Amino acid sequence: MAGPTPVEASAPGKVILLGEHAVVYGEPSLSFAINRRLRVAAEPGSPSTTVNGDPLDAHRHAYMHQAIQHVASRSAFRLRTESELPSASGIGSSAALSVATVAALLRLLEGKPPLAPRVAQLAFETEFLTQGAASPNDTTVSTAGGGVLLAPSPEPGLELLWRLDRNERTWMAHRVVLPPLPLVVAHSGQRSRTADQVAKVRRFVERDPSARDLLREIGTLTREGVQRLRQNDWVGLGALMDRNHECLHALGVDTPQLERLARAARGVGGTYGAKLTGAGGGGSLIVLAEDPRRVRAVLEAHGAQAFVAEATPRGLEVTA
Numbered sequence: 001m002a003g004p005t006p007v008e009a010s011a012p013g014k015v016i017l018l019g020e021h022a023v024v025y026g027e028p029s030l031s032f033a034i035n036r037r038l039r040v041a042a043e044p045g046s047p048s049t050t051v052n053g054d055p056l057d058a059h060r061h062a063y064m065h066q067a068i069q070h071v072a073s074r075s076a077f078r079l080r081t082e083s084e085l086p087s088a089s090g091i092g093s094s095a096a097l098s099v100a101t102v103a104a105l106l107r108l109l110e111g112k113p114p115l116a117p118r119v120a121q122l123a124f125e126t127e128f129l130t131q132g133a134a135s136p137n138d139t140t141v142s143t144a145g146g147g148v149l150l151a152p153s154p155e156p157g158l159e160l161l162w163r164l165d166r167n168e169r170t171w172m173a174h175r176v177v178l179p180p181l182p183l184v185v186a187h188s189g190q191r192s193r194t195a196d197q198v199a200k201v202r203r204f205v206e207r208d209p210s211a212r213d214l215l216r217e218i219g220t221l222t223r224e225g226v227q228r229l230r231q232n233d234w235v236g237l238g239a240l241m242d243r244n245h246e247c248l249h250a251l252g253v254d255t256p257q258l259e260r261l262a263r264a265a266r267g268v269g270g271t272y273g274a275k276l277t278g279a280g281g282g283g284s285l286i287v288l289a290e291d292p293r294r295v296r297a298v299l300e301a302h303g304a305q306a307f308v309a310e311a312t313p314r315g316l317e318v319t320a
């Protein structure tokens with residue numbers, strides 16, 4: 001006899017246009033959700049939790065394990081995942097996994113779809129505890145969909161979605177209305193753990209006061225980016241991306257592969273700007289360009305896996 005239908009939650013990946021790493025220290029970040037998703041199906045399981053048929057493993061399934069600890073530590077589940085987001089590639093697979101897992105578990109336990117701000121806060125806690133440090137950027141964008149500005153205080157003229165708190169820090173999530181962006185995402189082929197890159201920046205911040213200047217500069221670039229975006233000013237936005245990339249390079253999270261790809265992209269006529277996106281140390285590059293398809297072809301010829309990014313307004317979706 002067939003069992004009960006599993007509940008399902010799905011959440012999108014993300015691209016950070018400006019502001020990664022600095023957002024961990026309270027500076028703003030500007031991101032949007034992309035049209036690639038991760039799905040989690042959940043049903044009660046017994047005697048212990050399984051993921052895609054294997055026993056839940058605290059290391060291999062670190063984010064799901066943490067989400068269960070946080071939301072429903074005394075229950076057992078049968079969980080299945082399906083993803084269009086390669087892991088450790090800078091486009092938000094762990095955030096989408098945290099968001100979709102938290103939402104599916106709450107839906108199963110409470111019998112109704114959970115509210116987005118609650119999922120965003122719990123998924124942020126899940127990422128924070130799994131990685132040892134994090135901002136709520138990726139989990140917020142994955143929950144909310146569309147364009148999002150995270151900032152330490154309310155931003156005049158932007159709709160406030162919700163606020164998130166952790167220890168002494170507060171982040172306000174704002175809706176940013178996005179024009180269609182001519183943007184390419186290129187994976188360098190090098191996988192990278194966000195936790196390692198965040199820890200690397202923290203060590204730099206602790207030993208060298210100039211790191212704080214770089215983080216503040218990234219915050220200024222990000223605020224300016226919101227204005228450039230509003231004016232569809234791709235030349236201005238591209239210049240901000242290039243400078244943001246230099247700051248990330250100086251913070252130590254760039255790699256020779258990403259540099260090689262950035263140089264190749266900037267060599268294509270009509271490229272406005274390029275930067276690494278996400279934690280760095282590998283992962284992906286984004287390129288704003290007049291002719292994104294041409295840039296994609298050039299980056300593929302350099303060995304990258306590239307696609308033209310399509311933004312999506314669809315954030316978290318949960319079985320009714």
Ligand code: MEV
Nearest residue numbers: 020021134135137278279
């Ligand atoms: C990773 O996608 C973004 C970082 O800023 C980390 C975080 O915000 O938690 C590097």
